[in-house]
Amino acid sequence: MNNSKLDKGTAPHLEIKDLCKQFGITTALNKVSFSVGKGIVCGLVGENGSGKSTLASIVAGMQSSTSGEVYLKGKRWQPKSVLEAQRLGVAMIVQEMGTIGNVTVAENIFLGQENVFAKGLFIERKKLFTEAQKLLDSLGIDSFDARTYVGKLDMQDRKLVEIAKAMYWKPDIFIVDETTTALSHTGRTLLYRLIRELSQNGGTVLFISHDLEEMMEHCDQLIVLRDGVYVGALEKKDYDGNIIKKMMVGRELYGDYYHADLDGYSDEVVLRADFITTLHDLLGFSIELHKGEVLGIGGLSNCGMHTLGKALFGAEKILDGKVYTGNGTAIKSTKDAIENKIGYMSKNRDQESLGLNATVKENIASVGYKLNRVFGPIISYRKESDYVNKQIKDLSIKCASPDHLTNTLSGGNKQKIVFGKWIAADSEILIMDCPTRGVDIGVKAAMYKLIYEMKKAGKSIILISEELQELIGMSDRVIIIRNGEIASETLRSEGLNEHKLIESMV
Numbered sequence: 147m148n149n150s151k152l153d154k155g156t157a158p159h160l161e162i163k164d165l166c167k168q169f170g171i172t173t174a175l176n177k178v179s180f181s182v183g184k185g186i187v188c189g190l191v192g193e194n195g196s197g198k199s200t201l202a203s204i205v206a207g208m209q210s211s212t213s214g215e216v217y218l219k220g221k222r223w224q225p226k227s228v229l230e231a232q233r234l235g236v237a238m239i240v241q242e243m244g245t246i247g248n249v250t251v252a253e254n255i256f257l258g259q260e261n262v263f264a265k266g267l268f269i270e271r272k273k274l275f276t277e278a279q280k281l282l283d284s285l286g287i288d289s290f291d292a293r294t295y296v297g298k299l300d301m302q303d304r305k306l307v308e309i310a311k312a313m314y315w316k317p318d319i320f321i322v323d324e325t326t327t328a329l330s331h332t333g334r335t336l337l338y339r340l341i342r343e344l345s346q347n348g349g350t351v352l353f354i355s356h357d358l359e360e361m362m363e364h365c366d367q368l369i370v371l372r373d374g375v376y377v378g379a380l381e382k383k384d385y386d387g388n389i390i391k392k393m394m395v396g397r398e399l400y401g402d403y404y405h406a407d408l409d410g411y412s413d414e415v416v417l418r419a420d421f422i423t424t425l426h427d428l429l430g431f432s433i434e435l436h437k438g439e440v441l442g443i444g445g446l447s448n449c450g451m452h453t454l455g456k457a458l459f460g461a462e463k464i465l466d467g468k469v470y471t472g473n474g475t476a477i478k479s480t481k482d483a484i485e486n487k488i489g490y491m492s493k494n495r496d497q498e499s500l501g502l503n504a505t506v507k508e509n510i511a512s513v514g515y516k517l518n519r520v521f522g523p524i525i526s527y528r529k530e531s532d533y534v535n536k537q538i539k540d541l542s543i544k545c546a547s548p549d550h551l552t553n554t555l556s557g558g559n560k561q562k563i564v565f566g567k568w569i570a571a572d573s574e575i576l577i578m579d580c581p582t583r584g585v586d587i588g589v590k591a592a593m594y595k596l597i598y599e600m601k602k603a604g605k606s607i608i609l610i611s612e613e614l615q616e617l618i619g620m621s622d623r624v625i626i627i628r629n630g631e632i633a634s635e636t637l638r639s640e641g642l643n644e645h646k647l648i649e650s651m652v
């Protein structure tokens with residue numbers, strides 16, 4: 147449908163009125179009101195914990211509000227469940243994993259909606275698979291098929307399954323919560339295309355991301371939230387990065403937060419992989435990390451970089467070759483890694499880096515617990531509390547108390563906990579896979595500062611990232627991996643630039 151034929155942006159398609167959400171003593175949303183027109187891509191921006199996901203999940207039928215109202219096309223919107231919301235035209239891609247591993251792609255796509263294929267008492271499974279495959283083909287998704295078990299897919303492909311699932315219902319309202327950072331370039335391109343097509347056909351998109359450039363490029367309007375309160379709205383013509391940041395954090399935030407000096411690193415090797423071969427991705431791969439080095443690793447999502455991070459931490463089965471520290475200690479398991487002061491932040495935070503049902507305190511204290519011992523195995527409560535509180539304070543983790551359950555925290559705050567637990571444990575080597583995924587600009591700046599301070603203190607960092615600016619801005623040396631092999635290696639002093647890195651990626 148042609149845009150001009152739509153009353154794009156005029157009549158409110160989605161209206162939020164005085165929306166409040168209270169979780170115990172936490173006010174996640176406080177009388178938020180705004181409206182979004184038909185065919186509009188509306189961005190929701192705000193710091194970690196500002197209420198974006200809470201608002202989105204209320205619209206998507208995942209939870210109800212404490213008070214306030216939502217209207218969809220002028221009618222009161224009160225879906226009883228996500229499935230009902232989906233059927234009635236509201237679909238959401240959640241921030242973390244929204245798929246189930248031990249069933250196929252097709253079954254995930256139609257989860258809870260199988261009765262669409264019911265024939266009498268039976269489900270026509272063949273039809274279900276055919277329909278799912280048709281959907282994948284129509285969306286241009288070809289990296290897996292409808293019969294693939296989702297457990298075999300990486301995070302990016304699992305996100306594509308969620309996107310396909312949402313698209314099946316041709317939603318009136320499509321909500322994308324911090325999804326792009328889990329996607330590679332190809333995945334992002336696909337998502338942007340779908341968002342564009344949907345809005346051109348009169349659908350409304352609620353888009354959440356911490357990448358301001360991306361938001362300014364793809365959104366027609368931006369709504370800014372701060373601490374659960376509506377701060378204001380901006381039309382595309384008024385976009386200005388500094389103004390938006392100021393609205394988000396309530397103060398000026400200028401400048402470049404990467405590190406600019408070229409002070410290099412020591413020759414001493416602290417971690418080495420010698421000709422390692424893993425079940426997937428890596429075949430005879432070698433790499434060295436030096437003391438005081440920030441080694442950036444980049445490439446396309448499936449190039450092997452995420453597997454490398456796991457392998458160096460002892461979390462990936464190594465079929466041949468070995469990983470060892472500078473003093474020759476072999477790293478064959480995560481236990482070996484932790485004992486040798488190696489930390490690891492997974493890209494798949496919720497599944498691999500956190501105990502979601504544990505408290506903030508239990509998570510932060512989990513790796514460095516020995517540091518809080520007083521007599522033999524006895525842990526000092528006071529020491530442990532100080533140890534945990536320092537991270538909560540230094541990283542500004544928004545939680546009601548150290549006893550707050552981790553799964554109720556916002557995405558960015560969860561990421562800070564993972565970072566905090568390894569810093570507190572005094573890691574000498576930190577392997578970070580996409581560490582700033584889902585993290586707001588203020589925290590990003592704080593994390594970069596901490597990475598740089600760690601480097602200055604002689605610690606070594608492997609920064610695996612899909613953000614080229616981050617690699618260029620933070621690394622002493624960047625290795626680009628292509629199809630499991632080193633495609634290029636560039637020292638910061640030789641001049642790093644996007645063009646050069648992209649050339650070796652593809």
Ligand SMILES: Nc1ncnc2c1ncn2[C@@H]1O[C@H](COP(=O)(O)OP(=O)(O)OP(=O)(O)O)[C@@H](O)[C@H]1O
Binds near residue numbers: 169192195324544553
């Ligand atoms: N189920 C819950 N129980 C208790 N508190 C919650 C729950 N869900 C969210 N919160 C709290 O509500 C506040 C808003 O969280 P929300 O996830 O909406 O923020 P966000 O803006 O999406 O953050 P991020 O950018 O980090 O994803 C946070 O303080 C969070 O800890």
